[in-house]
Amino acid sequence: MRKINIKDIELNIDIIPLLELKNGKNKIIIDIDGIKYINEEIPKNKAIIFIDENYEKKENNNDIKAISKEIFAKYKPVISGTICKIKPVINWQKIIGMNAQNMLxxxxxxxxxxxxxxxxxxxxxxxxxxxxxxxxxxxxxxxxxxxxxxxxxxxxxxxxxxxxxxxxxxxxxxxxxxxxxxxxxxxxxxxxxxxxxxxxxxxxxxxxxxxx
Structure with missing residues (x-):
C-alpha cells in the first residue's frame, strides 16, 4: 500500500481548466496527486483532498488570482503564473470527512x-x-x-x-x-x-x- 504523509505534500494546481469552466454550477474534485475531476466522478480508490460540488463560476471572471483565492480559500493558496500552490494539510480534518464514504x-x-x-x-x-x-x-x-x-x-x-x-x-x-x-x-x-x-x-x- 502506498503511504502518503499529507504533512509533506504540496500540490501545483493548473488554474487554466478552472478558467475554462462553463458559467453556472460545476463540480470540482481534486485527488492527492493533484488530478482534477471536473463534473465527473472520481474513482473510489482515490484520496480526495478538495471537493466543491456546487462551484458557481461568475460570468466573465477570468482573473487567475481571484478564482484561486475563491476556490482554495481554506488552503492558503500561493499563485505563481497560472499555477496555484496549496498545502492540503491545512484542511486535514475536512479531508478526512471528504473520504469517509470510501475509506476502508x-x-x-x-x-x-x-x-x-x-x-x-x-x-x-x-x-x-x-x-x-x-x-x-x-x-x-x-x-x-x-x-x-x-x-x-x-x-x-x-x-x-x-x-x-x-x-x-x-x-x-x-x-x-x-x-x-x-x-x-x-x-x-x-x-x-x-x-x-x-x-x-x-x-x-x-x-x-x-x-x-
Whole structure:
C-alpha cells in the first residue's frame, strides 16, 4: 500500500481548466496527486483532498488570482503564473470527512482501528478477535500487502489516517488467507482455547479444519 504523509505534500494546481469552466454550477474534485475531476466522478480508490460540488463560476471572471483565492480559500493558496500552490494539510480534518464514504478504515493513535467499513471485512475482523488476531494485526497486514493508499498525518508525535483499497474483493481474499495462516500459528503456540464457544464459531466461520 502506498503511504502518503499529507504533512509533506504540496500540490501545483493548473488554474487554466478552472478558467475554462462553463458559467453556472460545476463540480470540482481534486485527488492527492493533484488530478482534477471536473463534473465527473472520481474513482473510489482515490484520496480526495478538495471537493466543491456546487462551484458557481461568475460570468466573465477570468482573473487567475481571484478564482484561486475563491476556490482554495481554506488552503492558503500561493499563485505563481497560472499555477496555484496549496498545502492540503491545512484542511486535514475536512479531508478526512471528504473520504469517509470510501475509506476502508480510520486509524487513530489513541483508538487505533476500531471497525472496517466493508461489512465482509468487518465480519472477518470480529470473528478473528476470538482467534487472537486483532484489528491492528489485520490493518498492518493490509497496509503491507494490499494495493491501495494510506493517507495520514504523521509528525512522529501525532498520527491519524485512513486507508483506501484498489480492489475490495482481492483485499477480502488476502485478509481471509492471512487470518487462516495466523490462526495456524496461534494454535501451534497454544494461544487459542479450541474448546471455547467463540473460538469454535470463528473456526467454523473461516471454514478452518483441524487438518489445516
Amino acid at each position: 478504515y480510520f486509524d487513530h493513535q489513541s483508538d487505533g482501528v476500531e471497525i472496517f467499513e466493508d461489512s465482509i471485512l468487518e465480519d472477518y475482523g470480529w470473528q478473528a478477535s476470538a482467534l487472537e488476531i486483532n484489528y491492528r494485526a489485520i490493518s498492518d497486514f493490509i497496509e503491507e500487502n494490499c494495493k491501495g493508499t494510506l493517507l495520514c498525518y504523521d509528525n512522529e508525535i501525532q498520527f491519524n489516517g485512513f486507508a483506501l483499497v484498489d480492489n475490495i474483493e482481492e483485499t477480502r481474499e488476502q485478509v481471509k488467507e492471512f487470518i487462516i495462516e495466523k490462526t495456524k500459528e496461534n494454535i501451534k503456540e497454544g494461544l487459542i482455547e479450541l474448546d471455547d464457544e467463540d473460538v469454535i464459531e470463528a473456526l467454523e466461520f473461516f471454514e478452518f479444519k483441524a487438518s489445516n
